[in-house]
Amino acid sequence: MIPVQGFEGAKVAVLGLGRSGLSAARALRAGGAQVLAWDDNPAAQEAAHEEGFEIKELFREGAFDDVASLIVSPGIPHLYPSPNKVVAAALRAGVPVDNDIGLFFRSLSGSNWASYDQPPKVIAVTGSNGKSTTSALIHHVLEEVGRDVQLAGNIGRGVLDIDPPGDGGVVVLELSSYQTELARALTPDIAVFTNLTPDHLDRHAGLGGYFAAKRRLFAEGGPDRAVIGVDEDEGLFLAGQLAEGRGDDRVIRVSAKGKLSGPGWMVFARKGFLSEYRKGKQAGSIDLREIKGLPGVHNHQNACAAYAACRTLGLAPKVIERAFHSFAGLPHRSQRIGEANGVAFVNDSKATNVDSALKALLAFDNIRWICGGLEKDGGLDGLASGLGNVVKAYVIGREAAQFSLGLEGVEAEVCTTMEAAVARAAQEAEPGDTVLLAPAAASFDQYDSFEKRGEDFIAQVKRHIGG
Structure with a gap:
């Protein structure tokens, strides 16, 4: 831990009690500050309270009268599209606003x-x-x-x-x-x-x-x-x-x-x-x-x-x-999972939009492309320059049939599930092909996160190639 310097004996407010907020609160306490913590989520409040932090409703009148600084978690807006009410209260009181990076x-x-x-x-x-x-x-x-x-x-x-x-x-x-x-x-x-x-x-x-x-x-x-x-x-x-x-x-x-x-x-x-x-x-x-x-x-x-x-x-x-x-790449970002019979398997589940999926399509030749999910605004037209590298698309997601209609000029098979898509792609792939998960869509129609989607892809691939 890096104990925070400069606030020994002072009261410091922390807004947002997720990973960065709780980390800041602990480091402030380690440096001798008295921490006043707030989060709109009762579960987050309870977690902070169990660690011994004082929970204070920072939006109340006078909450910043004796506070030296407000530390704000990254996801909380402080200016646009409009300031969070606690941030606004701190600014009106003349209290400096900072974050854990500062x-x-x-x-x-x-x-x-x-x-x-x-x-x-x-x-x-x-x-x-x-x-x-x-x-x-x-x-x-x-x-x-x-x-x-x-x-x-x-x-x-x-x-x-x-x-x-x-x-x-x-x-x-x-x-x-x-x-x-x-x-x-x-x-x-x-x-x-x-x-x-x-x-x-x-x-x-x-x-x-x-x-x-x-x-x-x-x-x-x-x-x-x-x-x-x-x-x-x-x-x-x-x-x-x-x-x-x-x-x-x-x-x-x-x-x-x-x-x-x-x-x-x-x-x-x-x-x-x-x-x-x-x-x-x-x-x-x-x-x-x-x-x-x-x-x-x-x-x-x-x-x-x-x-x-x-x-x-x-x-x-x-x-x-x-x-x-020796760099293996980051999980879910052009992550090479393995190779079997001359076919490579690559996990780019982080390609949740058209721009990132296009970069993945341009990185490989002879692609057996697993795509689909919760389509974002703007359609799929931006993928056009990368579709020439695609041998065939295997479409997943609850709206797989609708998604496949946007893949003009590409042979597409509606598979719906990851299990079916990996099985078909692995079955049809030839030496020199790359089975690529680059969904060009969000995961939330079937998974809690892009990480969970990528983990499912890895699990299905390992069923086919071992490991």
Whole structure:
């Protein structure tokens, strides 16, 4: 645990008592604060009460009269589409509002750091897509080379639940826009921006607000190094704002769309090859095509970002390459389950929308595609450019017949259940085919979550290939 500094003897309110809220409450108490906790959910209140926290109705008149700060969980709106009533009450009372990420950065350093040969470093990763894989890949590479490394934030453990990092330790954080938007302290040593696509627009009042929330990670604390994906206009703009000139190697530009040029530091992927250039000369390269845990252009972008972050820590290109080869991928994200008789089985249950499913379709050839579920607004037209890779679709979900009608030009079989879909795909697959679960739909018509859907796929595949 990272005990929170700066609130000893003070009253601090915590709104939202899920994973991050309870973690913050515990860390505040460990640092000597008196915690006042609230959640609209009675079960969450009871859980906090059983841990000894005082439950207080923070929306009541005068609730913030003697409170030093309000700590808000990520899912609770503080501005758009409208402020939560407790947040509004705190702001009216002039009480600072923060979150667990802000508490983490203000509390990470310890008095023993002065005796360390190498002070610990924090690598923070944000962006719309790929931040989980990028964070996990950085963590994996550092583990493989024997570094003291911890993974936290949106992935791994809560940021305040980790152990205080030791001499030369590294903390890798995956941060969402909800987290970067509100944190009062954001001071990573290395900050990574993967890309930007429209998401959470209601929460941020549009794409500009969403980008502004991400940009805070780079603007508030000024990281020593910034790794910026420049395949969208926002990334280009951010890199331009951070760099003092064309040759400023504090900014590492990353692309998966083609070669980058210039005197600066850049890492890009083209035709399956990662290249690193610095001061106009090639400094490293990796053939990504043979790395099974990183299939497709979208994962090549993740690889470039992770490679760049690891290079800032002094790791050699060949060392990073070896670690890439042992990366198995994240569960439910282009996760290779196994292979039998020349047929590969891949679980991308996290592909819950058309954009993410398209990336999966473009990553493989000769696809036996398991798709379907609770269809989202906008239809399936956005999949068109990837359908040429599909040999046949096996459609699941309660509305499988209706879903299959949107797959124009693709042979589709209505299977309804995962069991039937995997059985048919495995039966019909030929050597060189990939049986791919990439639903392009939410899971809630049949499963509690995309994770449960992916676990069912894995279980059915193992029935057919063993393991």
